[in-house]
Structures are given as structure tokens and as C-alpha cells.
Amino acid sequence: MIPPAASPPHQRPVVIGPDLRRFWSLTWTLAVTEWKLRFYGSVLGYFWTLARPFLFFGVVYFVFTEFVQLDRNVRHYGVYILFAMVLFQFFGEATGGSVGALVARESLLRKLPFPRMVVPLSVVLVALFNLGMTLLAVIVFAAITGVYPDGSWLELPVIVAILTVFATGIGLLLSALYVRYRDIQPIWDVATQMLFYATPVLYVSDFVPPEYRQPLLANPLATLLTEMRHAVVDDAAPRAWTVIGGVPRLAVPAAIVLGAVALGLWVFTRAAPTIAEDL
Amino acid sequence: MSQTRADTVTAPPPEPAAVEADRLSKTFRLPHQRFSTLKERALHPLERRTFDELRAVDDVSLQVRRGEFFGIVGRNGSGKSTLLKCLAGIYRVDAGHAIVRGRLSPFIELGVGFSPELTARENVLINGIMLGLTRREARRRFDAIIAFAELEDFLDLKLKNYSSGMNVRLAFSTAIQVDADVLLIDEVLAVGDAAFQQKCLEEFERLKAAGRTIVFVTHDMRAVERFCDRAMLLERGRLVAIDEPRRIARAYNELNFGRLQDGRVAGTREGDHLSAEIKDAWFERSDGRRVTTLAQDEPLTLCAEIAFHDDVRDPLIALHLRNEARHTLFATSTDMRGIPTGLYAPGDAVTVRVALENWLAPGRYDLTPTVARADRGYLVLDLREDVASLMVHGELETGGAIDIPHTWRLERG
Numbered sequence: 001m002i003p004p005a006a007s008p009p010h011q012r013p014v015v016i017g018p019d020l021r022r023f024w025s026l027t028w029t030l031a032v033t034e035w036k037l038r039f040y041g042s043v044l045g046y047f048w049t050l051a052r053p054f055l056f057f058g059v060v061y062f063v064f065t066e067f068v069q070l071d072r073n074v075r076h077y078g079v080y081i082l083f084a085m086v087l088f089q090f091f092g093e094a095t096g097g098s099v100g101a102l103v104a105r106e107s108l109l110r111k112l113p114f115p116r117m118v119v120p121l122s123v124v125l126v127a128l129f130n131l132g133m134t135l136l137a138v139i140v141f142a143a144i145t146g147v148y149p150d151g152s153w154l155e156l157p158v159i160v161a162i163l164t165v166f167a168t169g170i171g172l173l174l175s176a177l178y179v180r181y182r183d184i185q186p187i188w189d190v191a192t193q194m195l196f197y198a199t200p201v202l203y204v205s206d207f208v209p210p211e212y213r214q215p216l217l218a219n220p221l222a223t224l225l226t227e228m229r230h231a232v233v234d235d236a237a238p239r240a241w242t243v244i245g246g247v248p249r250l251a252v253p254a255a256i257v258l259g260a261v262a263l264g265l266w267v268f269t270r271a272a273p274t275i276a277e278d279l
Numbered sequence: 280m281s282q283t284r285a286d287t288v289t290a291p292p293p294e295p296a297a298v299e300a301d302r303l304s305k306t307f308r309l310p311h312q313r314f315s316t317l318k319e320r321a322l323h324p325l326e327r328r329t330f331d332e333l334r335a336v337d338d339v340s341l342q343v344r345r346g347e348f349f350g351i352v353g354r355n356g357s358g359k360s361t362l363l364k365c366l367a368g369i370y371r372v373d374a375g376h377a378i379v380r381g382r383l384s385p386f387i388e389l390g391v392g393f394s395p396e397l398t399a400r401e402n403v404l405i406n407g408i409m410l411g412l413t414r415r416e417a418r419r420r421f422d423a424i425i426a427f428a429e430l431e432d433f434l435d436l437k438l439k440n441y442s443s444g445m446n447v448r449l450a451f452s453t454a455i456q457v458d459a460d461v462l463l464i465d466e467v468l469a470v471g472d473a474a475f476q477q478k479c480l481e482e483f484e485r486l487k488a489a490g491r492t493i494v495f496v497t498h499d500m501r502a503v504e505r506f507c508d509r510a511m512l513l514e515r516g517r518l519v520a521i522d523e524p525r526r527i528a529r530a531y532n533e534l535n536f537g538r539l540q541d542g543r544v545a546g547t548r549e550g551d552h553l554s555a556e557i558k559d560a561w562f563e564r565s566d567g568r569r570v571t572t573l574a575q576d577e578p579l580t581l582c583a584e585i586a587f588h589d590d591v592r593d594p595l596i597a598l599h600l601r602n603e604a605r606h607t608l609f610a611t612s613t614d615m616r617g618i619p620t621g622l623y624a625p626g627d628a629v630t631v632r633v634a635l636e637n638w639l640a641p642g643r644y645d646l647t648p649t650v651a652r653a654d655r656g657y658l659v660l661d662l663r664e665d666v667a668s669l670m671v672h673g674e675l676e677t678g679g680a681i682d683i684p685h686t687w688r689l690e691r692g
Contacts (some may be wrong), residue, residue, distance in 0.1 A: 010376040011368035022411075029408045037396055111388040112409060183316035256632040274373035276364070277307060 015272045016114040026118045031125035039221045049130055050137050053089055058081050060202060072144040074204055080233045084201040084225045086134050087160070091167050091221060092192050094127035098171030099178050099185055106279045120175045124168050131160070147233060155231035159224050163242045166220055166257045172264030176271040179278050200225055217244040220253040280410075295380055297461055298343040298493035302375035305336040305358075305365055305516075335361040336376070337516040345380075345460075345586060346490040348483075350503040350510030350524060352531050358516035360465055361495045363387065366494065367463050367641075381460025381492070384410060390450030395439035399537060402438055403453050410457045420456045428452035443632070448475060455482055461492045480506075500528035504674055525674075532670045533572045552661035554589035555623075560648045560667040563632070575641055575673030581633045583648040585661075587623040594620050594660070595653040596631055601645050601665070608639070608681060614653060638681045641673045 009018070017023050039046070061078050064070045071077035074172070098120045102109065105119045139149070178184040199221040208216055217240065219224045227240040241247045270279075308330040330336040335358045353359045364370045366377045367385045392409045393402050403424050405419035425431055428448040438446065464483075483506060486491060497503060503510050503524045512534070517581045520530055563580040563601035564570050573579055581598050597612035611633055613620050623629070645665035652658040675682070 008378055008380055011366060011379055012371050013368060021413075025408060026412060029405055031415075033394060033397070033401075036401075037394060107388070108392050108409065110369065111386060111391045113383070114409075181315065181317045183318055186318065210618055232527065276369050 011113075013113070013273045013276060014115050015117050020272040023115050023118060026115065027122045027125060030118060030122035031129065032048050034122065034126050035129050043104060046133060049133055053082070053086050053134055054137070057085055060085075070203065070209060070272060071207045075205075075236065076142075076145065076147050079145055079147045080204065080229055081202055082141060083228060084140050084199075086131065086138055087163060087225065087228065088196060088199060088221065089134075089211075090127050090192075091163060091164070092126045094164070094167035095170045095174060096188060096192060097123040097127060099188055100174045100175075101171075102175045102179055102275060103279060110276045110279060113138065116275055117172070117268065120171045120268070121168065123175075124164060124171055126166070128164060130275050142233075152231045155227065159228050162220070162257065163224055168262055169257070169261035169264035172268040173260070175265075176268040176275075179271060179275060195219070195221065198222070204229060204237070206238050213243050214245055214249060217249075218252045218256065220257045223250065223253040293382070294345055296342040296378075297347070297380050298341070298344040298349070298494055299378040299380075300341045300362075300366060300375065301377075303336055303339045303365055304334070304374040305361055305370055306373050307333040307335055309333055312462070312686065314397050318623055327632060334516045336365060336513075339513070339516075339518045340375070341511060341518070341521060343492055343494060345492055346487075347508045348487050348493045348495065349508035350527065351494065351496045351513060352498070352500070352503055352510055352527060353513035354531075354535055356515075357513040359513050360387075362513065363463050363465050363494065363496050367522075379461050382411060382457075383461045383463065384454060384457045384459030384463060386454055386464040389447060389454060389467045393438055393450065394598075395445070396437060396586045398435050398437055399425075399441070399449055400434050401451065406450070406453045407457065410454060411459065420458075424449075424452045424456045427455065444475065451475075451479060451482075455486075459491070461494070462486065463494050465496045465593070466498070467672060497691050500531060500672070500678075501674075504528050515583050529572060529574075529672055532672055533544055547664045549662040549664075550659040554587065554652070555591055555594060555650045555660040556586050556588065557648050557661045557663050557666070558586050558628070559647050559664055560584070560663065562646070562667060562669045565634075572670040573637065575637070575639070575671055575675060577637055578633070579635060579637050579647055581635070582630065583646075584628065584630045585648075586628045588625050590625070591623045591652060592654045594623070595649075595651040595657070596620060596648040597651070598631075598633055599647040599649070601647065602639075602680060603643050606680060608644070609635070612649075636684075637671070638683055639680055640679060641671050641676055644669045644671065 057078075060081060064081070065077065074080065101119050101123045102116075105207075108114050109116070109119070142148075174184055174188055198216070198219055200216070205216060205222060205226045206211065217226065223240045223244065226238070226243050229237045230239045241250055244250060244252075298456070309332070310330055337358075339358075339362060341349075351359045351362060361370065363385075364387065365372050367383065367387065368379075369376070369385075369387075390406065392406055394405070397405070403421060404414070404417045407420065408414060412420070425434060428445075430445060430449060433441070433445065438449075441449070462468045473489065479503070483493065485494075487506065493506075495502075495507065507524040509521060510524045511521045512527050512530050514534060519534075519589070522525060531591075560581075560583040561569050562571070562573065563582055565580070566572065567580075570579075578620065583596070583598065583599065585596065586592075595612055595614050599606050599607050600609040614630065620629075646667040646669070647662065647664045649662040649691075650660050651662075652660055
């Protein structure tokens, strides 16, 4: 059955493993299972996943339009914050869910030869499923309020892709660190809160005084949401590179995304071989 | 599996081992002070982490041929499970390497990844994929898995409504249907009821007959002698021996039993042992060597050494042999047998030996010697309960407490 010349590789814990199909199949299976389990036992299923962003949106929209009256100068303000909130929630779910993922999957990691990276990636995949589901409802909402899909919406998948890559990098980093340091959980909770207000979700980036725009858009989430506003909500809104002050300056958020991915991969790969015994 | 072809003149090259470990070592670092938060780490930036090192597996090499049933035995903490996890690629080894040729299925724990909220149908597919099947393979084997588990009527029941026995059956059937070339099994036989264990054992025999390679970690020497082609004994992470199962089982019993004797809580002692004292008691083989284990049928001698600190005339010396169930299987004494023992002065000593045929069934036996004054009434001087132990091993377990030599005769009318 096995060619005598080829000696198989030494047995050791793998991060991805030699078999990409198996890696993908495991990640997919784990994600689908997790996703199914969320809907099991709750009658309303899908609607519960929508409830969180839409209820929060309802409160925020009321406060910011009636009290702060932000909507006067922002076209389709409601559609913007809804898209922004859903995208930010995806990022929060993917990274926050990754933190404890390895520990939660302890039995898989300790009892089976299991590619390590499957675990955080499946968390990101679940968050992506949820994003897809909520985006459907958000798009319906957008159409009702007069924002229709057009050609520039093609930027949206790209924005989601970059956001996913960024979230994956952070998720890898957090999940590996959490095995050693258990206070990553509260630290990341606070960090996510701070990030929420440092990102133009409830406001828009061109309302920010000019001197703060560049540091604000160093945050990749801010850059992505600003670009999303132009592409999806209002093509009169400035593009990300206009707000940050020139295309070359986009190198900063880009470097942060790539840096997060590189750091995440590096830390995770270093921690992966001993995860089974450190848990 | 036939490798030889009619046209090959030269001998076929030796088939590579299915499982191979080469000078494998695994050390666990046990930190003295574990910083489990970043805060603690930040508060003690200069403190060096100190470790105790635990050599769980130390320089172990082994080769398991294709189709072989290979046992790994050892006491608790001897490193056998760690070795298995190194072979499976779950732990990273520090030195050496392990190679597995062919599809591997680990039976380290059954039902890993089962979700109680999902149905049996879903769980079987998920678990099958986790164990190495593709989605399509998992679907194709689904019926066979359910049939083996005898759970056809409960397919769409959520697992949380399963009894633990049904759960184990489902998990075992899934794992067995992965149909791997190499199975690494870690004492899964310890789960389930007797009927299920029997089914597991039969399934392992079937796999063995089908030419699968099986590495089997266990405490159960009967299973080792029954199934394994060869076995390995580990002690404190080191390889003690690789040999035929009988010898390994024997070595294991010796090892395990030696420890029992060292660390044992002494049985009760009666008498003031001022005038006479039992210094020692032991078992001997027919060639006069002291033993703690013995094969079934091998003649044995019960021995005791007694020292006297006072004048004692014709003391009574008795020996009792008890089995694990605390039944006295054999007893003898000097007075019952009419053996004169003589007169002893302070400083004298005597060693008694009682040679007997070994009718003992496999198991553990304890020896209780007694010395008593019998000249002026009866007074126990020293009685040391269970002071020496013997392990009798063998494959023939009749269920009887002893195996009396016997003959059969059938006469048809």
C-alpha cells in the first residue's frame, strides 16, 4: 500500500498538517457543529443572532439621532452604524471567541492528533457564518431605507476578507497566549471596549478633527469602516485614503494587519507543539 | 498484503516497521511557581522560572511489525500513556523520533468531540471525521457503525438522552469503523460493562486477524498474555524489556509486587516477641532461590527464620497461607505433624522450611508464620500476619481457589 522508499514524517503535533483537505474538513466540521449547537434548543434560532445587533442598533440610533442629532450631517447614518456595528461585532466575536478556544477544546487536543490551528480558525469561521446571516438582514434594512447595492459594493467582500485576516491574526495570538496567561480574557474584553470607541462605529471618521484623523485611521478597523462607508453607504463620503491624508499613509494600517498576522502565526506556531501538555 | 511476486528472484526487502520509535525521550517541566496571569508575570519580572523535570519517557526504542499486536505495560506513572501520545503525535518529543506507517487511529479516549445536544447520527459523522475519515467515508460507514453499536432504533435521539452504555457503544463502533492500519489503544477496555468489554476484545481479535497493527497499553496482564505477540515493560520512563508476553507479564508482576512488599503496611502482630522473634519469612523456589513470583505448578517452599532471646522448649511453629480473598488455603504446624522442635537458648536461631507442591491458582498469597510456647499451656510468642507475599502467575484461571491435580474419565453407558 505504501511505497517503500517514502519514509513518513516523524510523529509530532502539527499546526496545519500535511493534508490541507483534512485540515479544512476538520475546521469546517468543527465550525458547523458549533454553529448548529447555537441554534439548538432555542425556538427563535436565527432571530436571536439578529436580536443583539438590531436591539443595540435601535437604542444607539434613537440616542444619536434624537439627542445628539448626528444624522443631520450624515447621509444614511442609520445604515452606516448598522453595517459598522455588524462588522465590528464580527471582529469582536472572532477574536473574543478565539481567546478561550484552545482551552475549551482541550479534549480534542489532548486525546487526538489534531492540527492545532483548526481550533481558532473554526471560531473565526463561525463568526463569519454569523456575519453572513446578519448581513442578509442588514442589506434588507438598507434597501428599505433607500440604500441599494451597486457596483461599489464589490468592495465589501474585500473589506470583509481583510477584516477576517486581521481577526484571525489577533485570534491566533490571543488563543496561544491564553493557554499560559489566563488574564488575557479580561484584558481583551477591556481592549475590545476601548477599540469600539476608538473606531468610527457610532460616528464617522470625517467628523474627527483633522489632527486626529491619521492616528485614528492607523487602526485598521477605522480604515476599513471608513472605506466601507464610501463603498456601501454613501459614495459621496470620503474614501479611507482621503481621510488619512494620502494613499502612502495607508501603509500604517496595512502594516498593522500584516504585523498582527505575522505575530499571531509566530506565537501560535511556537506554542502549538506543547499545547497538549500546557493545557 | 502479498509482497512477493513470481518474477522477483531476490528476497523481498524487509518490510519497514509499522510503528517505530527511535531513542524517544519526553520530559515534562513542572514549574515550581506557575505564573498563570500576565499580572503575576509583570509583578515578578526578574524571578526566574524554576522547574522540576519529569522524565516521562527516557530513551525508548521500539519497532512494531505490520500486523503485530504489541503490548506496553508498566505501573502507574511509568510513562506508558505518554509514550503512546508521543507515538500518536500528540506530544512533542524532546529527543528521538517516532514513525507510523499507514493510517493511524488513536483510542486514547472514546467519543472525543461528542456533543450531547446533537443526535447520534450527527455525532457519528463528526466523530468519524475527527478520527480521520473524510466526510464521504464517514457517511458510507455510517450504517455499519450503527449496526455494530446496535442502536438502529435510536438514530435521531440526542446523545444526552443516551445511557452511558449506549454512549460508549456508539463511540467504540465509530472508532473501530475508522478501520485504520495502526491502532493505538490506551486502556479503553476499562470502560463499559462486561458484555461490552467482551465485544471489544473480540473486535480486537478480528482486527488482529485482519492484519492490523495494534499497540496496546494496559495494566491487565491477562489481556497481554491473551492478545499480544510481544510486549514491552516500562518502569519510570525507561524500557525494561521487550519480550514475549508471558515473560513481560511475569516481570511486571515482580516489579509491581516488589513495590507492594516494600511499601506495605505490616499486618497485625501478636505476642510480645520477647522470648522468640520471627526475623523473616519468605518463599523459595525448588532450587533454593528466594522468590516473590512463581509460575503455576512450580514447587515452592515456605520459609521462616526465628531467633530466640530466652530459653524455649519445643516451641510450636505454624505457617498459614492465605489468598487474596483472605481464605486460609493451607496451614501446617509442628505439633499437628508431630515434628519435635527441640530446646533453644537465648541467641539461638532456627530456619524452618516447608516444601510443597504448588496447587495454587494464579493470584496473590500471603504467609503468616507463628511461633508459640507449647510446653506450659499455649502462648503465642510471635505471630506476624502476612509478612511475606507471593504472586503466582499463569494463564489457566479455573476460578477455583486451588488447582488440585486431577484426572478425567468419561464412561459412556
